[in-house]
Amino acid sequence: MATSTTEETGAVTQVTEKGGELVSAAQEQVAAKTSEIREDAVFQIREQLAERSDRAGHQVQAVAQALRSGGQQLRTESESSAANVVENLAKQAEQLGEYLRTTDPDRMLGDVEDFARRRPWLVAGCAALAGLAASRLLKASSDRRYEMNQGGLQPSERTPLTVPVGR
Numbered sequence: 001m002a003t004s005t006t007e008e009t010g011a012v013t014q015v016t017e018k019g020g021e022l023v024s025a026a027q028e029q030v031a032a033k034t035s036e037i038r039e040d041a042v043f044q045i046r047e048q049l050a051e052r053s054d055r056a057g058h059q060v061q062a063v064a065q066a067l068r069s070g071g072q073q074l075r076t077e078s079e080s081s082a083a084n085v086v087e088n089l090a091k092q093a094e095q096l097g098e099y100l101r102t103t104d105p106d107r108m109l110g111d112v113e114d115f116a117r118r119r120p121w122l123v124a125g126c127a128a129l130a131g132l133a134a135s136r137l138l139k140a141s142s143d144r145r146y147e148m149n150q151g152g153l154q155p156s157e158r159t160p161l162t163v164p165v166g167r
Contacts, residue, residue: 045105049108054101
């Protein structure tokens with residue numbers, strides 16, 4: 001009886017060790033695959049950002065060209081002060097377009113981070129304005145859906161909800 005118990009204990013130990021090895025191998029495979037997927041996702045994001053920033057750069061440069069034409073038109077109409085302002089805007093747009101077209105995504109991210117560190121209140125203000133705009137958009141959307149659900153009645157046409165007060 002002692003021999004069969006020893007053999008069973010040895011078999012259990014072997015199975016446990018083999019199971020541990022299999023689990024360890026599976027963990028290594030999962031970690032390797034996760035790393036591979038992550039690297040692929042980062043590559044895809046960088047490619048998309050580079051493509052879209054290039055496209056945006058071309059569009060901004062087209063706007064700069066239109067501004068330059070407008071500035072020249074103003075100059076021919078003897079509006080030199082307005083022409084100077086428009087031409088300065090065109091110059092800034094041209095520089096922005098060139099930056100968007102030529103800068104790699106990692107540098108753009110670094111520049112945005114540096115800007116946010118130098119001007120945190122400006123970034124916070126822009127975020128607050130974006131939140132305000134989003135909340136107004138959601139409110140307007142919910143008002144329209146509410147009106148549609150009320151049979152298209154205008155707010156002044158609806159009967160107010162009254163709650164009986166205890167006597």
